[in-house]
Amino acid sequence: MNAEFKLFNISKRYGQREVLNIDNLEIGGGRIYCILGPNGAGKTTLFRIMSLLTLNDTGKIHVLGEEVTWQKNQVVRLRRKMAMVTQTSFMFEGSVYYNVAYGLRVRNTPAAEERKTVNESLELLGMMDFINQPARNLSGGERQKVAIARALAVKPRVLFLDEPTSNIDPASALDIERYIQYINKEMGTTIIMVTHNLFQARRLSEEIFFMWEGKIIEKGESEELFEHAQDKRTRSFIKGEIVF
Amino acid sequence: MDVIWQGIKEGFLLIIAMDPELVQITLLSIQVSVSALLLAAIMGIPLGTVLALKEFPGRKTLLNITYTFMGLPPVLAGLLVFLFLSTSGPLGYFQLMFTPTAMITAQVLLGFPIVCGLTARAVMAQPQEVFDTAATLGATRRQASWVIIRESRMGIIAALTTALGRLIAEVGAVMMVGGNIKGETRVLTTSIVLETRMGNDSSALAIGMVLLLIAFLIMLLILSLEKRTFKDERRIQIV
Ligand SMILES: Nc1ncnc2c1ncn2[C@@H]1O[C@H](COP(=O)(O)OP(=O)(O)O)[C@@H](O)[C@H]1O
Ligand SMILES: [Mg+2]
Numbered sequence: 001m002n003a004e005f006k007l008f009n010i011s012k013r014y015g016q017r018e019v020l021n022i023d024n025l026e027i028g029g030g031r032i033y034c035i036l037g038p039n040g041a042g043k044t045t046l047f048r049i050m051s052l053l054t055l056n057d058t059g060k061i062h063v064l065g066e067e068v069t070w071q072k073n074q075v076v077r078l079r080r081k082m083a084m085v086t087q088t089s090f091m092f093e094g095s096v097y098y099n100v101a102y103g104l105r106v107r108n109t110p111a112a113e114e115r116k117t118v119n120e121s122l123e124l125l126g127m128m129d130f131i132n133q134p135a136r137n138l139s140g141g142e143r144q145k146v147a148i149a150r151a152l153a154v155k156p157r158v159l160f161l162d163e164p165t166s167n168i169d170p171a172s173a174l175d176i177e178r179y180i181q182y183i184n185k186e187m188g189t190t191i192i193m194v195t196h197n198l199f200q201a202r203r204l205s206e207e208i209f210f211m212w213e214g215k216i217i218e219k220g221e222s223e224e225l226f227e228h229a230q231d232k233r234t235r236s237f238i239k240g241e242i243v244f
Numbered sequence: 245m246d247v248i249w250q251g252i253k254e255g256f257l258l259i260i261a262m263d264p265e266l267v268q269i270t271l272l273s274i275q276v277s278v279s280a281l282l283l284a285a286i287m288g289i290p291l292g293t294v295l296a297l298k299e300f301p302g303r304k305t306l307l308n309i310t311y312t313f314m315g316l317p318p319v320l321a322g323l324l325v326f327l328f329l330s331t332s333g334p335l336g337y338f339q340l341m342f343t344p345t346a347m348i349t350a351q352v353l354l355g356f357p358i359v360c361g362l363t364a365r366a367v368m369a370q371p372q373e374v375f376d377t378a379a380t381l382g383a384t385r386r387q388a389s390w391v392i393i394r395e396s397r398m399g400i401i402a403a404l405t406t407a408l409g410r411l412i413a414e415v416g417a418v419m420m421v422g423g424n425i426k427g428e429t430r431v432l433t434t435s436i437v438l439e440t441r442m443g444n445d446s447s448a449l450a451i452g453m454v455l456l457l458i459a460f461l462i463m464l465l466i467l468s469l470e471k472r473t474f475k476d477e478r479r480i481q482i483v
Contacts, residue, residue, distance in 0.1 A: 053376055076384050084380040090373035093395055102391075103381035154382060 004028030004158050004190055005050050009059035012045055012214075020045045020214045022059075028158065032184050032191040034201040034222070036237070037211030043194045044087055046211070047160050050192075051084050064157070080107065083151035084160035087194075089143040091135035096127065096146050099135045103154035121149040124179055126172075140167035148176065152183060159183070161193035165200065173197075177204055198238065202226055210234045251449025258450050259457070265427075270454055273431040276344055276418065277411040280351030284359045284407060289400060292363025293393055307364060313357035318350075322420025325350040329421065342423040347431070350417035358407040366399020367392060398470075405466050412458060432458075 003026035012020040020042040027033060027050075035043050048054035049061065052068065052075050061068045063078045083103065092099050100118045109117070122128045125145045130138065135146060144167055151159060161180070165173040177200060183189050195201050201208060201222070208225045210218040210233075218225065218234045229235040258266050295307055327333050329341045329349075340346045374395050378388040393400070415433035422429035424438060432455045439448035 048376075051380055053379060072385065076382070079379060080382040082380070083382075086373065086376060086380065088373055090371070090377045092374070092377065092391065102378070102383075106378075106381065106383045106387045150381065160380075 002029045004064050006062040007050075007059065008061070010049060010056045010061060011058045012042075012049065012054065013057055018214055020049070020056075022046070022214075022216060025216065027192065028190045030184070030188045030190050031206045032180070032204050033193065033207050033209065034205035035192065035194045035209045035211060036196075036198070036201055037209075041211040042214040043211055044162055045214075047084065047162055047192070047194070051082055051160055052079055053084075080154070081156060082158040082160065083154050083156035085144070085147045085151050085162060085164045087162040087166075089140075089147035091138070091143055091146065094135060096122070096130045096133050096135050096138070099146060100150045100153050103150065107154070117153050121153040122146075124152065125149045126175070141169060141172065144168055145172070145176070148179070152179075155187065156189060158190045158192065161191065163194050163196065165195070165197070173200070180204060198240075210237070247445045248449065251446035252453065254446050255450035255453035259454060266451070266454065268427065269430050269432055269435055269451075270458065272344065272429075273412065273433070273455075274458065276347045276431060277351060277408060280348045280355050280411055281359075281404065281408050283348070283352045284355030285404060288356050288359030288403075288407075289363050289393075292360040292403075293367050293389065295360070296364040296367035297389060297392065307361075310357050310361040310364065314361045316354055316357060318354060318414040318416030319420060320416075321350045321353040322417035324353065325417070325421045341421060342425060342429055344422070344429060346421040347418045347429060350421045351411045351414070354414065354417060355407040355411050358410060359403050362403030362406060363396070363400050366396040366403065369399065370395050401466065401470060405463075408462060409459065412462070413455070 005025070005027045007022050007025040007027075010020065010022045010025075011018060019040075035046070037043055045054065049056050050063070052063070052070075055070065064081060066074065066078065068074070068078070092102065097118055100121055101114050104114045104117060118131075119128070122131055125148055127142065127145050127149060130142065130146070135143070138146060144164055148161070148164060151161075165176055168176060180191055180193075181204065184191050191204075193204070205222045208218075208220065208222050209216050210225075210229075210231070212233055218229060218231045225234070226238055229238055292310075295303060295310070325346060326341070328335050329338070329346055330336055331339075331341070340349075370392055374392050375388050378391045383391065413433065415437060418424075418429070418431055419434050419437065422431070422434065424430050424434040430438075432451055435451050436448045436455070439445075439451065
Protein backbone atom coordinates (compact mmCIF):
# COMPACT_ATOMS: atom_id res chain seq x y z
CA MET A 1 0.00 0.00 0.00
CA ASN A 2 1.27 3.42 -0.99
CA ALA A 3 0.14 5.30 2.08
CA GLU A 4 -0.39 9.04 1.59
CA PHE A 5 -0.44 9.60 5.33
CA LYS A 6 1.78 8.19 8.02
CA LEU A 7 1.13 9.27 11.59
CA PHE A 8 3.46 8.49 14.48
CA ASN A 9 2.46 9.20 18.09
CA ILE A 10 0.13 12.01 17.16
CA SER A 11 -1.66 13.64 20.07
CA LYS A 12 -3.71 16.75 20.58
CA ARG A 13 -4.97 18.43 23.72
CA TYR A 14 -7.50 21.14 24.23
CA GLY A 15 -6.79 22.57 27.66
CA GLN A 16 -6.40 19.67 30.07
CA ARG A 17 -8.21 17.20 27.90
CA GLU A 18 -6.46 14.96 25.41
CA VAL A 19 -8.85 14.65 22.46
CA LEU A 20 -6.60 12.67 20.14
CA ASN A 21 -3.92 10.06 20.71
CA ILE A 22 -2.85 7.91 17.80
CA ASP A 23 0.34 5.92 18.03
CA ASN A 24 0.63 4.57 14.51
CA LEU A 25 -1.50 5.00 11.44
CA GLU A 26 -0.95 4.51 7.74
CA ILE A 27 -3.72 5.50 5.45
CA GLY A 28 -4.11 6.11 1.73
CA GLY A 29 -3.34 4.31 -1.49
CA GLY A 30 -6.44 5.06 -3.51
CA ARG A 31 -8.82 3.28 -1.19
CA ILE A 32 -12.06 4.35 0.46
CA TYR A 33 -11.90 4.63 4.24
CA CYS A 34 -14.67 5.23 6.68
CA ILE A 35 -14.16 6.51 10.18
CA LEU A 36 -16.85 5.64 12.66
CA GLY A 37 -17.29 6.74 16.23
CA PRO A 38 -19.47 8.74 18.58
CA ASN A 39 -19.58 12.54 18.75
CA GLY A 40 -16.48 13.97 20.32
CA ALA A 41 -14.39 10.88 19.53
CA GLY A 42 -11.85 13.06 17.72
CA LYS A 43 -12.74 12.30 14.12
CA THR A 44 -12.82 15.91 12.96
CA THR A 45 -9.65 16.66 14.92
CA LEU A 46 -7.92 13.78 13.14
CA PHE A 47 -9.11 15.18 9.80
CA ARG A 48 -7.86 18.63 10.67
CA ILE A 49 -4.43 17.31 11.59
CA MET A 50 -4.14 15.20 8.45
CA SER A 51 -5.25 18.07 6.22
CA LEU A 52 -2.78 20.41 7.95
CA LEU A 53 -5.40 22.70 9.46
CA THR A 54 -4.43 22.03 13.06
CA LEU A 55 -1.02 21.50 14.59
CA ASN A 56 -0.46 18.27 16.46
CA ASP A 57 1.03 18.63 19.96
CA THR A 58 3.30 15.61 19.76
CA GLY A 59 4.44 13.15 17.14
CA LYS A 60 5.28 13.25 13.47
CA ILE A 61 3.19 13.19 10.37
CA HIS A 62 4.22 12.32 6.83
CA VAL A 63 2.05 13.47 3.97
CA LEU A 64 2.66 12.20 0.45
CA GLY A 65 6.12 10.99 1.37
CA GLU A 66 7.25 14.21 3.06
CA GLU A 67 7.66 14.83 6.73
CA VAL A 68 5.51 17.84 7.59
CA THR A 69 7.73 20.68 8.78
CA TRP A 70 4.97 23.33 8.74
CA GLN A 71 7.13 25.50 6.53
CA LYS A 72 4.70 27.85 4.74
CA ASN A 73 5.31 26.73 1.16
CA GLN A 74 5.22 23.08 2.07
CA VAL A 75 1.89 23.42 3.82
CA VAL A 76 0.26 25.06 0.81
CA ARG A 77 1.86 22.64 -1.64
CA LEU A 78 0.62 19.63 0.33
CA ARG A 79 -2.80 21.13 1.02
CA ARG A 80 -3.26 21.62 -2.71
CA LYS A 81 -3.16 17.87 -3.20
CA MET A 82 -6.08 17.34 -0.87
CA ALA A 83 -9.56 18.74 -0.42
CA MET A 84 -12.03 18.54 2.39
CA VAL A 85 -15.74 18.79 2.75
CA THR A 86 -16.02 20.13 6.27
CA GLN A 87 -18.74 19.19 8.68
CA THR A 88 -20.55 22.51 8.27
CA SER A 89 -20.14 22.82 4.47
CA PHE A 90 -19.40 26.50 4.97
CA MET A 91 -20.22 28.62 1.91
CA PHE A 92 -18.49 31.87 1.02
CA GLU A 93 -20.70 34.88 0.46
CA GLY A 94 -21.41 34.83 -3.27
CA SER A 95 -22.84 32.58 -5.92
CA VAL A 96 -22.59 28.81 -6.14
CA TYR A 97 -20.32 29.42 -9.14
CA TYR A 98 -17.96 31.59 -7.08
CA ASN A 99 -17.75 28.94 -4.40
CA VAL A 100 -16.98 26.08 -6.74
CA ALA A 101 -14.50 28.19 -8.71
CA TYR A 102 -12.61 29.31 -5.61
CA GLY A 103 -10.12 26.44 -5.47
CA LEU A 104 -9.37 26.90 -9.17
CA ARG A 105 -8.87 30.64 -8.83
CA VAL A 106 -6.32 30.34 -6.06
CA ARG A 107 -4.42 28.02 -8.44
CA ASN A 108 -4.60 30.60 -11.25
CA THR A 109 -6.57 28.31 -13.53
CA PRO A 110 -7.33 29.89 -16.95
CA ALA A 111 -10.88 31.25 -17.17
CA ALA A 112 -12.10 28.85 -19.86
CA GLU A 113 -10.87 25.81 -17.97
CA GLU A 114 -12.34 27.21 -14.75
CA ARG A 115 -15.78 27.50 -16.30
CA LYS A 116 -15.60 24.04 -17.79
CA THR A 117 -14.49 22.39 -14.56
CA VAL A 118 -17.10 24.21 -12.45
CA ASN A 119 -19.84 23.13 -14.85
CA GLU A 120 -18.65 19.53 -14.83
CA SER A 121 -18.48 19.37 -11.05
CA LEU A 122 -21.92 20.88 -10.56
CA GLU A 123 -23.31 18.65 -13.28
CA LEU A 124 -21.96 15.60 -11.49
CA LEU A 125 -23.75 16.57 -8.28
CA GLY A 126 -26.95 17.58 -10.08
CA MET A 127 -26.60 21.18 -8.95
CA MET A 128 -26.33 22.96 -12.32
CA ASP A 129 -29.69 24.70 -11.82
CA PHE A 130 -28.28 26.49 -8.79
CA ILE A 131 -25.11 27.79 -10.45
CA ASN A 132 -26.05 31.47 -10.14
CA GLN A 133 -27.88 31.23 -6.83
CA PRO A 134 -26.41 32.84 -3.73
CA ALA A 135 -24.75 29.92 -1.97
CA ARG A 136 -25.79 31.05 1.52
CA ASN A 137 -29.45 30.69 0.64
CA LEU A 138 -29.23 26.98 -0.18
CA SER A 139 -30.70 24.33 2.07
CA GLY A 140 -28.39 22.18 4.20
CA GLY A 141 -28.41 19.27 1.77
CA GLU A 142 -27.89 21.49 -1.26
CA ARG A 143 -24.97 23.13 0.50
CA GLN A 144 -23.36 19.77 1.14
CA LYS A 145 -23.69 18.91 -2.54
CA VAL A 146 -22.09 22.20 -3.56
CA ALA A 147 -19.34 21.62 -1.00
CA ILE A 148 -18.63 18.24 -2.57
CA ALA A 149 -18.63 19.75 -6.07
CA ARG A 150 -16.29 22.48 -4.81
CA ALA A 151 -13.87 19.90 -3.43
CA LEU A 152 -14.02 17.75 -6.56
CA ALA A 153 -13.29 20.73 -8.80
CA VAL A 154 -9.67 20.88 -7.62
CA LYS A 155 -9.18 17.19 -8.55
CA PRO A 156 -7.55 16.26 -5.25
CA ARG A 157 -5.46 13.15 -4.69
CA VAL A 158 -7.02 12.78 -1.26
CA LEU A 159 -10.56 13.77 -0.44
CA PHE A 160 -11.73 14.18 3.16
CA LEU A 161 -15.45 14.03 3.71
CA ASP A 162 -16.66 14.93 7.20
CA GLU A 163 -20.21 13.62 7.51
CA PRO A 164 -20.90 14.63 3.90
CA THR A 165 -24.42 13.26 3.65
CA SER A 166 -25.71 14.08 7.13
CA ASN A 167 -28.34 16.46 5.74
CA ILE A 168 -28.98 14.73 2.46
CA ASP A 169 -32.06 12.66 1.67
CA PRO A 170 -31.52 8.91 1.23
CA ALA A 171 -31.92 8.91 -2.56
CA SER A 172 -29.47 11.77 -3.09
CA ALA A 173 -27.13 10.22 -0.56
CA LEU A 174 -27.04 7.07 -2.64
CA ASP A 175 -26.26 9.19 -5.70
CA ILE A 176 -23.42 10.80 -3.80
CA GLU A 177 -22.09 7.43 -2.75
CA ARG A 178 -22.00 6.54 -6.44
CA TYR A 179 -20.01 9.70 -7.25
CA ILE A 180 -17.64 8.92 -4.43
CA GLN A 181 -17.05 5.47 -5.84
CA TYR A 182 -16.79 6.89 -9.33
CA ILE A 183 -14.08 9.43 -8.51
CA ASN A 184 -12.29 6.85 -6.43
CA LYS A 185 -12.20 4.40 -9.33
CA GLU A 186 -11.78 6.83 -12.21
CA MET A 187 -9.30 9.26 -10.72
CA GLY A 188 -7.73 7.03 -8.11
CA THR A 189 -8.62 9.55 -5.40
CA THR A 190 -8.15 8.32 -1.86
CA ILE A 191 -11.37 8.92 0.05
CA ILE A 192 -11.42 9.29 3.81
CA MET A 193 -14.84 9.92 5.24
CA VAL A 194 -16.59 10.22 8.55
CA THR A 195 -20.10 8.90 8.65
CA HIS A 196 -22.65 7.90 11.25
CA ASN A 197 -24.45 5.78 8.73
CA LEU A 198 -23.38 2.16 9.22
CA PHE A 199 -24.99 1.01 6.00
CA GLN A 200 -23.19 3.72 4.09
CA ALA A 201 -19.91 2.73 5.68
CA ARG A 202 -20.47 -0.87 4.75
CA ARG A 203 -21.50 -0.11 1.18
CA LEU A 204 -18.64 2.25 0.49
CA SER A 205 -15.56 1.52 2.45
CA GLU A 206 -12.78 -0.93 1.91
CA GLU A 207 -11.31 -0.18 5.28
CA ILE A 208 -12.88 1.02 8.52
CA PHE A 209 -11.52 2.80 11.57
CA PHE A 210 -13.44 2.91 14.76
CA MET A 211 -12.63 5.81 17.08
CA TRP A 212 -13.39 6.19 20.75
CA GLU A 213 -12.23 8.96 23.06
CA GLY A 214 -9.41 10.04 20.79
CA LYS A 215 -8.08 6.61 20.02
CA ILE A 216 -8.51 4.22 17.15
CA ILE A 217 -9.79 1.19 18.99
CA GLU A 218 -10.31 -0.98 15.95
CA LYS A 219 -9.33 -0.95 12.32
CA GLY A 220 -9.63 -3.44 9.53
CA GLU A 221 -10.99 -4.47 6.19
CA SER A 222 -14.61 -3.47 6.03
CA GLU A 223 -16.28 -6.89 5.72
CA GLU A 224 -13.92 -8.43 8.23
CA LEU A 225 -14.68 -5.74 10.78
CA PHE A 226 -18.40 -5.95 10.30
CA GLU A 227 -18.35 -9.72 10.67
CA HIS A 228 -15.68 -10.24 13.31
CA ALA A 229 -15.09 -7.09 15.33
CA GLN A 230 -12.59 -7.69 18.15
CA ASP A 231 -13.38 -4.83 20.52
CA LYS A 232 -16.63 -5.22 22.38
CA ARG A 233 -17.52 -1.53 21.98
CA THR A 234 -17.21 -1.91 18.22
CA ARG A 235 -19.23 -5.11 18.30
CA SER A 236 -22.09 -3.60 20.18
CA PHE A 237 -21.97 -0.52 17.95
CA ILE A 238 -22.21 -2.69 14.85
CA LYS A 239 -25.00 -4.76 16.30
CA GLY A 240 -26.86 -1.55 17.00
CA GLU A 241 -26.85 -1.97 20.77
CA ILE A 242 -25.42 1.49 21.23
CA VAL A 243 -26.90 4.20 19.15
CA PHE A 244 -25.05 7.47 18.81
CA MET B 245 -39.66 80.31 14.26
CA ASP B 246 -39.17 83.10 11.77
CA VAL B 247 -35.46 82.47 11.76
CA ILE B 248 -36.02 78.85 10.87
CA TRP B 249 -38.36 79.61 8.00
CA GLN B 250 -36.07 82.35 6.80
CA GLY B 251 -33.15 79.92 6.97
CA ILE B 252 -34.91 77.22 5.04
CA LYS B 253 -35.99 79.70 2.38
CA GLU B 254 -32.51 81.16 2.14
CA GLY B 255 -31.05 77.71 2.02
CA PHE B 256 -33.15 76.71 -0.95
CA LEU B 257 -32.29 79.94 -2.71
CA LEU B 258 -28.59 79.46 -2.06
CA ILE B 259 -28.68 75.90 -3.34
CA ILE B 260 -30.72 76.76 -6.42
CA ALA B 261 -28.57 79.80 -7.21
CA MET B 262 -25.41 77.70 -6.84
CA ASP B 263 -23.83 80.61 -5.00
CA PRO B 264 -20.14 80.46 -6.05
CA GLU B 265 -18.79 80.96 -2.55
CA LEU B 266 -21.04 78.27 -1.15
CA VAL B 267 -20.06 75.92 -3.98
CA GLN B 268 -16.39 76.49 -3.24
CA ILE B 269 -16.89 75.88 0.49
CA THR B 270 -18.91 72.76 -0.18
CA LEU B 271 -16.34 71.33 -2.57
CA LEU B 272 -13.55 72.01 -0.09
CA SER B 273 -15.53 70.27 2.66
CA ILE B 274 -15.96 67.22 0.48
CA GLN B 275 -12.38 67.31 -0.73
CA VAL B 276 -10.93 67.49 2.78
CA SER B 277 -13.13 64.82 4.31
CA VAL B 278 -13.01 62.39 1.39
CA SER B 279 -9.20 62.70 1.13
CA ALA B 280 -8.92 62.10 4.86
CA LEU B 281 -11.25 59.10 4.58
CA LEU B 282 -9.23 57.60 1.72
CA LEU B 283 -5.97 57.97 3.64
CA ALA B 284 -7.59 56.57 6.78
CA ALA B 285 -8.90 53.64 4.74
CA ILE B 286 -5.58 52.92 3.02
CA MET B 287 -3.92 52.60 6.41
CA GLY B 288 -6.86 51.54 8.55
CA ILE B 289 -8.22 48.58 6.59
CA PRO B 290 -4.92 46.67 6.30
CA LEU B 291 -3.92 47.55 9.86
CA GLY B 292 -7.30 46.56 11.25
CA THR B 293 -7.02 43.25 9.41
CA VAL B 294 -3.55 42.62 10.80
CA LEU B 295 -4.71 43.46 14.34
CA ALA B 296 -7.57 41.02 13.90
CA LEU B 297 -5.66 38.15 12.32
CA LYS B 298 -2.04 38.25 13.38
CA GLU B 299 -0.83 37.06 16.74
CA PHE B 300 1.96 39.23 18.15
CA PRO B 301 2.90 40.67 21.53
CA GLY B 302 1.05 43.88 22.29
CA ARG B 303 -1.82 43.12 19.94
CA LYS B 304 -4.48 43.43 22.66
CA THR B 305 -3.00 46.70 23.87
CA LEU B 306 -2.92 48.15 20.36
CA LEU B 307 -6.54 47.13 19.86
CA ASN B 308 -7.58 48.81 23.09
CA ILE B 309 -5.69 51.96 22.16
CA THR B 310 -7.44 51.95 18.78
CA TYR B 311 -10.85 51.55 20.40
CA THR B 312 -10.07 54.42 22.78
CA PHE B 313 -9.00 56.70 19.95
CA MET B 314 -12.26 56.01 18.16
CA GLY B 315 -13.70 58.51 20.61
CA LEU B 316 -10.93 61.09 20.11
CA PRO B 317 -12.48 64.56 20.51
CA PRO B 318 -12.00 66.55 17.26
CA VAL B 319 -10.50 69.56 19.09
CA LEU B 320 -7.91 67.27 20.62
CA ALA B 321 -7.00 65.90 17.19
CA GLY B 322 -6.74 69.50 16.04
CA LEU B 323 -4.56 70.39 19.01
CA LEU B 324 -2.17 67.49 18.35
CA VAL B 325 -1.75 68.47 14.72
CA PHE B 326 -1.39 72.10 15.77
CA LEU B 327 1.47 71.22 18.14
CA PHE B 328 3.30 69.46 15.33
CA LEU B 329 2.69 71.95 12.53
CA SER B 330 2.82 75.33 14.25
CA THR B 331 5.93 77.40 13.57
CA SER B 332 7.54 76.29 16.83
CA GLY B 333 6.55 72.64 16.31
CA PRO B 334 8.79 69.87 14.89
CA LEU B 335 7.21 70.15 11.43
CA GLY B 336 6.81 73.93 11.54
CA TYR B 337 9.37 74.36 8.76
CA PHE B 338 6.86 73.13 6.17
CA GLN B 339 4.41 75.95 6.98
CA LEU B 340 1.41 73.69 6.76
CA MET B 341 -0.72 75.36 9.42
CA PHE B 342 -3.95 76.86 8.11
CA THR B 343 -3.89 74.86 4.89
CA PRO B 344 -6.21 72.09 3.68
CA THR B 345 -3.28 69.70 4.19
CA ALA B 346 -3.34 70.43 7.91
CA MET B 347 -7.10 69.90 7.98
CA ILE B 348 -6.79 66.59 6.16
CA THR B 349 -4.05 65.50 8.57
CA ALA B 350 -6.22 66.25 11.59
CA GLN B 351 -9.18 64.41 10.06
CA VAL B 352 -7.03 61.39 9.22
CA LEU B 353 -6.20 61.30 12.92
CA LEU B 354 -9.92 61.18 13.64
CA GLY B 355 -10.91 58.75 10.88
CA PHE B 356 -8.08 56.26 11.10
CA PRO B 357 -8.96 54.74 14.51
CA ILE B 358 -12.59 54.40 13.44
CA VAL B 359 -11.76 52.60 10.19
CA CYS B 360 -9.06 50.51 11.85
CA GLY B 361 -11.08 49.57 14.93
CA LEU B 362 -14.32 48.77 13.14
CA THR B 363 -12.45 46.81 10.44
CA ALA B 364 -10.74 44.76 13.15
CA ARG B 365 -14.13 44.09 14.75
CA ALA B 366 -15.66 43.04 11.44
CA VAL B 367 -12.76 40.72 10.63
CA MET B 368 -12.70 39.18 14.11
CA ALA B 369 -16.41 38.44 13.81
CA GLN B 370 -15.73 36.04 10.94
CA PRO B 371 -15.94 32.35 11.82
CA GLN B 372 -12.91 30.04 11.67
CA GLU B 373 -14.63 28.24 8.81
CA VAL B 374 -13.77 31.04 6.40
CA PHE B 375 -10.08 30.32 6.77
CA ASP B 376 -10.56 26.55 6.96
CA THR B 377 -12.59 26.45 3.77
CA ALA B 378 -10.14 28.64 1.88
CA ALA B 379 -7.16 26.64 3.14
CA THR B 380 -8.63 23.25 2.29
CA LEU B 381 -9.28 24.58 -1.20
CA GLY B 382 -5.61 25.45 -1.54
CA ALA B 383 -5.42 29.13 -0.63
CA THR B 384 -2.13 30.58 0.52
CA ARG B 385 -2.18 32.64 3.72
CA ARG B 386 -2.40 35.80 1.68
CA GLN B 387 -5.24 34.45 -0.46
CA ALA B 388 -7.08 33.26 2.64
CA SER B 389 -6.67 36.70 4.24
CA TRP B 390 -8.21 38.25 1.15
CA VAL B 391 -11.24 36.04 1.35
CA ILE B 392 -11.61 36.90 5.04
CA ILE B 393 -11.56 40.61 4.17
CA ARG B 394 -14.07 39.92 1.40
CA GLU B 395 -16.37 38.19 3.88
CA SER B 396 -16.05 41.19 6.20
CA ARG B 397 -16.91 43.77 3.58
CA MET B 398 -20.30 44.65 5.01
CA GLY B 399 -18.64 45.62 8.27
CA ILE B 400 -15.84 47.46 6.46
CA ILE B 401 -18.33 49.52 4.46
CA ALA B 402 -20.06 50.34 7.73
CA ALA B 403 -16.68 51.44 9.11
CA LEU B 404 -16.13 53.77 6.16
CA THR B 405 -19.64 55.19 6.41
CA THR B 406 -19.26 55.88 10.10
CA ALA B 407 -15.90 57.55 9.61
CA LEU B 408 -17.05 59.75 6.74
CA GLY B 409 -20.10 60.84 8.70
CA ARG B 410 -17.87 61.85 11.58
CA LEU B 411 -15.39 63.72 9.37
CA ILE B 412 -17.82 65.72 7.25
CA ALA B 413 -19.70 66.84 10.36
CA GLU B 414 -16.85 67.72 12.71
CA VAL B 415 -15.87 71.31 13.35
CA GLY B 416 -13.29 71.22 16.14
CA ALA B 417 -10.31 69.92 14.19
CA VAL B 418 -10.78 71.86 10.96
CA MET B 419 -11.36 75.06 12.92
CA MET B 420 -8.23 74.56 14.99
CA VAL B 421 -5.78 73.83 12.20
CA GLY B 422 -7.60 75.37 9.23
CA GLY B 423 -8.52 78.65 10.81
CA ASN B 424 -11.67 79.21 8.74
CA ILE B 425 -9.91 81.43 6.19
CA LYS B 426 -12.29 82.60 3.53
CA GLY B 427 -11.56 81.04 0.15
CA GLU B 428 -8.79 78.89 1.57
CA THR B 429 -9.77 76.78 4.55
CA ARG B 430 -13.39 77.64 5.16
CA VAL B 431 -15.61 74.59 5.11
CA LEU B 432 -19.32 74.10 5.76
CA THR B 433 -19.10 73.45 9.48
CA THR B 434 -16.78 76.37 10.19
CA SER B 435 -19.01 78.64 8.11
CA ILE B 436 -21.95 77.70 10.31
CA VAL B 437 -19.98 78.69 13.39
CA LEU B 438 -18.95 81.97 11.80
CA GLU B 439 -22.40 82.92 10.54
CA THR B 440 -23.94 82.12 13.92
CA ARG B 441 -21.36 84.24 15.71
CA MET B 442 -22.07 87.13 13.37
CA GLY B 443 -25.75 86.82 14.12
CA ASN B 444 -26.71 85.54 10.64
CA ASP B 445 -28.77 82.73 12.07
CA SER B 446 -30.68 82.06 8.90
CA SER B 447 -27.51 81.89 6.80
CA ALA B 448 -26.07 79.44 9.29
CA LEU B 449 -29.18 77.35 8.99
CA ALA B 450 -29.00 77.52 5.21
CA ILE B 451 -25.46 76.16 5.22
CA GLY B 452 -26.61 73.50 7.65
CA MET B 453 -29.13 72.41 5.05
CA VAL B 454 -26.37 72.04 2.50
CA LEU B 455 -24.49 69.89 4.97
CA LEU B 456 -27.54 67.70 5.46
CA LEU B 457 -27.98 67.46 1.71
CA ILE B 458 -24.41 66.22 1.35
CA ALA B 459 -24.96 63.65 4.09
CA PHE B 460 -28.04 62.52 2.22
CA LEU B 461 -26.15 62.21 -1.08
CA ILE B 462 -23.34 60.26 0.55
CA MET B 463 -25.89 57.94 2.10
CA LEU B 464 -27.52 57.40 -1.30
CA LEU B 465 -24.13 56.58 -2.80
CA ILE B 466 -23.37 54.08 -0.06
CA LEU B 467 -26.81 52.54 -0.24
CA SER B 468 -26.47 51.97 -3.98
CA LEU B 469 -23.02 50.49 -3.38
CA GLU B 470 -24.46 48.25 -0.71
CA LYS B 471 -27.32 47.20 -2.95
CA ARG B 472 -24.88 46.07 -5.59
CA THR B 473 -22.70 44.24 -3.10
CA PHE B 474 -25.44 42.75 -0.99
CA LYS B 475 -28.18 42.09 -3.48
CA ASP B 476 -28.20 38.44 -2.36
CA GLU B 477 -27.91 39.10 1.32
CA ARG B 478 -30.54 37.31 3.30
CA ARG B 479 -32.19 39.59 5.83
CA ILE B 480 -33.49 38.47 9.14
CA GLN B 481 -37.23 38.14 8.80
CA ILE B 482 -39.38 38.94 11.78
CA VAL B 483 -42.88 37.71 11.18
N1 LIG C 1 -11.03 24.18 18.99
C1 LIG C 1 -11.39 23.40 20.04
N2 LIG C 1 -11.25 23.85 21.30
C2 LIG C 1 -11.58 23.08 22.36
N3 LIG C 1 -12.06 21.84 22.25
C3 LIG C 1 -12.22 21.33 21.03
C4 LIG C 1 -11.89 22.08 19.85
N4 LIG C 1 -12.14 21.30 18.78
C5 LIG C 1 -12.61 20.15 19.26
N5 LIG C 1 -12.65 20.14 20.59
C6 LIG C 1 -13.09 19.03 21.45
O1 LIG C 1 -12.36 17.89 21.05
C7 LIG C 1 -13.19 16.74 21.07
C8 LIG C 1 -13.13 16.03 19.72
O2 LIG C 1 -13.79 16.85 18.78
P1 LIG C 1 -14.04 16.41 17.30
O3 LIG C 1 -12.76 15.95 16.72
O4 LIG C 1 -14.72 17.53 16.62
O5 LIG C 1 -15.02 15.18 17.48
P2 LIG C 1 -15.88 14.39 16.40
O6 LIG C 1 -15.64 15.00 15.06
O7 LIG C 1 -15.43 12.98 16.50
O8 LIG C 1 -17.31 14.53 16.83
C9 LIG C 1 -14.59 17.20 21.42
O9 LIG C 1 -14.85 16.86 22.77
C10 LIG C 1 -14.54 18.69 21.22
O10 LIG C 1 -15.38 19.34 22.14
MG1 LIG D 1 -16.86 15.87 13.76
